[in-house]
Amino acid sequence: MEEGDRRSREEGSSRYTLQPSRICNEDILFCIDIDPQSLVEMKTATGHNGRPLTRLDSIKQSILLFVHSKLAINPDHRFAFATLSNTVSWLKKDFSSDVESTMAAMRGLSATNISTQPDLTNLFRLAAHEAKKSRAQGRILRVILFYCRSNVRPQHQWPVNQKLYTLDVMYLHDKPGPENCPQEVYDTLVEALEHVSEYEGYILESGQGLARVVFRHVLILLSHPQQRCIQENIDIPKSLAKKAPQGEPMATEENAPVSTQ
Amino acid sequence: MAMFVKLPGVSPTTLILHFILLLVLTSRTKAVVKLPPNVEVPAVMAFGDPIVDPGNNNKIKTLVKCNFPPYGKDFEGGNPTGRFCNGKIPSDLLAEELGIKELLPAYKQPNLKPSDLLTGVSFASGASGYDPLTPKIASVISMSDQLDMFKEYIGKLKNIVGENRTNYIIANSLMLVVAGSDDIANTYFIARVRQLHYDVPAYTDLMVNSASQFVKELYILGARRIGVISAPPIGCVPSQRTLAGGIHRECSGKYNDAAKLFNSKLSKELDSLHHNSPNSRIVYIDIYNPLLDIIVNYQKYGFKVADKGCCGTGLLEVSILCNPLGDSCSDASQYVFWDSYHPTEVVYRKLIDQVLQKYLNRLF
Numbered sequence: 001m002e003e004g005d006r007r008s009r010e011e012g013s014s015r016y017t018l019q020p021s022r023i024c025n026e027d028i029l030f031c032i033d034i035d036p037q038s039l040v041e042m043k044t045a046t047g048h049n050g051r052p053l054t055r056l057d058s059i060k061q062s063i064l065l066f067v068h069s070k071l072a073i074n075p076d077h078r079f080a081f082a083t084l085s086n087t088v089s090w091l092k093k094d095f096s097s098d099v100e101s102t103m104a105a106m107r108g109l110s111a112t113n114i115s116t117q118p119d120l121t122n123l124f125r126l127a128a129h130e131a132k133k134s135r136a137q138g139r140i141l142r143v144i145l146f147y148c149r150s151n152v153r154p155q156h157q158w159p160v161n162q163k164l165y166t167l168d169v170m171y172l173h174d175k176p177g178p179e180n181c182p183q184e185v186y187d188t189l190v191e192a193l194e195h196v197s198e199y200e201g202y203i204l205e206s207g208q209g210l211a212r213v214v215f216r217h218v219l220i221l222l223s224h225p226q227q228r229c230i231q232e233n234i235d236i237p238k239s240l241a242k243k244a245p246q247g248e249p250m251a252t253e254e255n256a257p258v259s260t261q
Numbered sequence: 262m263a264m265f266v267k268l269p270g271v272s273p274t275t276l277i278l279h280f281i282l283l284l285v286l287t288s289r290t291k292a293v294v295k296l297p298p299n300v301e302v303p304a305v306m307a308f309g310d311p312i313v314d315p316g317n318n319n320k321i322k323t324l325v326k327c328n329f330p331p332y333g334k335d336f337e338g339g340n341p342t343g344r345f346c347n348g349k350i351p352s353d354l355l356a357e358e359l360g361i362k363e364l365l366p367a368y369k370q371p372n373l374k375p376s377d378l379l380t381g382v383s384f385a386s387g388a389s390g391y392d393p394l395t396p397k398i399a400s401v402i403s404m405s406d407q408l409d410m411f412k413e414y415i416g417k418l419k420n421i422v423g424e425n426r427t428n429y430i431i432a433n434s435l436m437l438v439v440a441g442s443d444d445i446a447n448t449y450f451i452a453r454v455r456q457l458h459y460d461v462p463a464y465t466d467l468m469v470n471s472a473s474q475f476v477k478e479l480y481i482l483g484a485r486r487i488g489v490i491s492a493p494p495i496g497c498v499p500s501q502r503t504l505a506g507g508i509h510r511e512c513s514g515k516y517n518d519a520a521k522l523f524n525s526k527l528s529k530e531l532d533s534l535h536h537n538s539p540n541s542r543i544v545y546i547d548i549y550n551p552l553l554d555i556i557v558n559y560q561k562y563g564f565k566v567a568d569k570g571c572c573g574t575g576l577l578e579v580s581i582l583c584n585p586l587g588d589s590c591s592d593a594s595q596y597v598f599w600d601s602y603h604p605t606e607v608v609y610r611k612l613i614d615q616v617l618q619k620y621l622n623r624l625f
Contacts, residue, residue, distance in 0.1 A: 047588035053574055060586050068581045072324050072400070106586055210576055212503075 023226050024140040025076040027095045029130060030063055031123055031145045032056075033084045034111045038148040040174070043209040055172050058211040059146050062104040062170075062218040066144075069103045069128075080130075081105040086116035088123040094190055118149065120156035124196060131164035140198070141165035142225055145189075148172050150180040153188040163198040166225040171205040172218055182207065200224035202234075221242070298625045302359050302486075303430045304381030307352040308407050308475070309439035311387030311603060312490075315350060316343025316367040318387045321402040323578050325388040331589040333570055335606060343367065345387055345580075347593040348606030352383050354613045359435070368410055375421045379432060384410045387580070390444035391471035392464075394459065398452055405473050411482065420618065431483040435624060438475065441527075444468050445519045446501055461515075465523040473530050476543060480534075481509035482602060486542045486624055489531055492520040494553040499569050500601035503576045510568060510576075512556075526548055544623045551615045555608060559597050562611065566590075570598040577601050 032038075038059070041052040070077050078095035079102055082088050092105040123143065131141040143165055147154070150173040169189045173182040186205060193201040204217040220234060296302065307313035311325070319328045326343065333341035335348040344350050352365040361380050366373060368382040374418035386402035389395060396403040402410070413518075418427040447462055449455050459467065472489065477489055495501055496516030505513035528545040535543040569575025573587030579602045583589075590596060599605045604612075 047574060057587075061582055061584075064584060064586065065581060068324055072322055103585065211574075215582075 023224060025074065025078070026070075026224065027078050027080070027130065027134045027139050027141045027145045028070070029082060029127060029141065030061055030082050031084055031088060031143060032063075032091075032109060033146055033148040034116070035149050035152075036110070036111060036113060036115050036159060037074070037084060037110045037150065037174075038172075040172075042211050042231070051158070053211060055124060055148050055189075055209075056109070056111055056213045059148075059172075060109060061211070062214050063108060064102060065215055065220050066222065069219065071099065073222070079138075081109075083109065084118055084120070084123065085112045085122075085123050086143075086148075087119050088126060090126075093178070114148075115152075117152060118154045120145075120154045121159060124156060125159040125190075125198070126233060127167075128160040128162070135164075140225065142168065142172065143254060144168045144221060146170045146172070147185070147189060149185065150174040150182045153181070153185050154192070156192060157194065162227045163196060166197045166199045167193045167201045168221050169201070169203040170192055170214070170221070171203065172203060172214065172247070173207050175207055200207065200228050200230055201225075202228070202231050207251075266494050268331070284562060293437070296359070296595065297622065297625055301433060302361065302435055302623065302625065304434040304435060305356045305359065305361055305365055306378065306381050306411070306434055306484075307353060307365060307402065307437045307439070308386045308411070308479075309437075309490075310389050310441075310443050311345040311385070312439045312442075313350060313352040313365075313383050313437060314343070314345065314367070314385040314387045315352065315365060315383050317369045317383065317385060318401060319343040319367070320369060320371075321386075321401065321465055323388070325401055326580045327397050330585050331583065333590065335593060345600070345603045346606055346609070347599045350606075351439070351609050351613055352385070353607075354609055355435065355617075356381060356436065358613060358617060364470060368414060376399035378414065378417055378421065379430065384411050384414075385439065388443050388447070390440050390442075390448065391468045391475070392444040392455070393471070394454060395444050395448045398448060398454070399443075404471070408475070408478050408482075411479075415482065428483055430441065432485045434484070434486065436473075436479055436484045436487045438479075438487065439489070439490040440472070441523055442495045442520070443497065445492060445523065446495050446498075447518060450501075450505065450516060450521065461522060465519065465526055468523055469526045469530050472527055475535060476531065476534055480538050480541060480543075485540055488544050488546050488620065488624055489527065490546045491524040491527065491549045494549055494556065497553065497556045498602050499575055499598050500577055500579060502568055503601070538544050542624050544620055546616055546620055548612055551612055552604070552608070555611065556597055564597050564607075565595040567597040569596070570600040570602070571596040572600040574603060579603070600604075 028137050038056040039054045041054055042058055047053065067079055075097060078097050080093060080095045081091040091109060092101065127141060129141045134141040147169060169187060171186060174180050181235055190203055193203055202221060204220060206213045206217060266573055316328060318326050327345050328341050328342055328343040333339060333344060336342065337536045356362050356365045365381055365383050366377050368384050373391035384407040388401045389403060391404060394401060415427060415431065418430060455464055476487055476489060486560045494517050496513030501513050501516050502510040505516060530545050531545040535541055555562050556567050570578065571590040572578050573584040573595045578587060583600045593599055593605045597608055
């Protein structure tokens, strides 16, 4: 009898054992849209010289926040940078864990003054190539694309059909209007993300023009592709939202919590 | 060599070290404030949060750092040391005003000399607080860890000057405790991690209990002059105006109310501790009202901007968001706040002047 109990206990315990899995260090390639629409002004924010804060300014700051945060979690993650105008070009090709090199890349980042049809084909080609190099070192590649155009859907072909890396997208856009089609752009980006992503890729968007919303979204992207939940599960369930203390609205885009320290 | 008679069996190296220390002790900064007769303040020690952190966070794994430009813009020719300010912070200014030394170094600063230890250090850590959860959220040095560092410091002091002199230094030095604003702003209102279990009155009780315990521990370790700074008008700092002040970025009433409630409880608790701790000078130091007056009547004090920080847009930037990528104002002395959370050196100077005028006789 005792032996039977022991066996069933052992079976029971083995049934709930988590399989150990190796979480790889990340190589993260940021691709930043430098179309003139990246110079659209954010709301309520101006610098001391009176110059308004632009989308590109908030992207730079959010990347810096991301890199600092990611390195605080694990100092072995690495970062490289590319830009998107009509096609994708390297801004800083060598992956590095050095915050100073991120700062230098951000300083060297500026928008173009002509608007062109963007093509992501080269991004996917570069990413596939870099992903193979990362894999050879026991690492995984992630691409984080910041896209700023409300009226132009990015084009792309699929140079590689394997899913070798994960694509995350942060989409900053204007409100829908006669000149704009942010929903169609969003759908195109989702299609691209689903086509190339090895793990769960996230797409986050903001049409409000609030820098702190950009920061909050970018901090969601800190989650490691091998550990993250599916995107639908990120949002706080309505049932929990109702339980928020009186007079304390849950975090929405308008009152997004950002650490003050 | 008669001065060394009382040190039997001590090596020549140690004797020379003691002689150097004696020279150091006699070469103090000229005191600005007049202390009561026969009162010596050998050192200043600081505990708490970024208001008195001169760089303890520099070498720990946290996002709450500021050892890069534009921090330190007006500090020794633009040197970012890890002080959350454009220049000096209150712990530096107190040490300077009391004639002890120009700057109060971080305890974790590499290459601290014995003379630095003898005249005081800061154990404070940016983003720390009375609530044990506050430093956990930010991965910084908790108040209990700061006490452990203080115990380690006492051990080092004993090795340098012996037990008697160490006891004298600890008993006569000014212990400055500054915390609470991060508990209220970050842990309670922004992270909201305490709101399911505590309303504001209950949370301020938790904070006061923790503050009281901290002061008792300092007393047990030999400290007798303990100044505990109140919470500031946290709802009026630029970042909280941005996050909780509505469309017009007014001061957040609920944040300020929480700070006032905490302060009233803290004041009573410290008064009780003072009366129940023999030979102690445990003093509650109000900076809520003087700082609020500066913020509200900023023009009267010679400032041009009170609702934005000098760094970046001044609305939200603090720590790693306050960096060389953003513009900083050209003249920080025209601003009440340096970043979206911490005042400028000029404001700290005004506050320290008021604090010393009002509390000097109670502390010494």
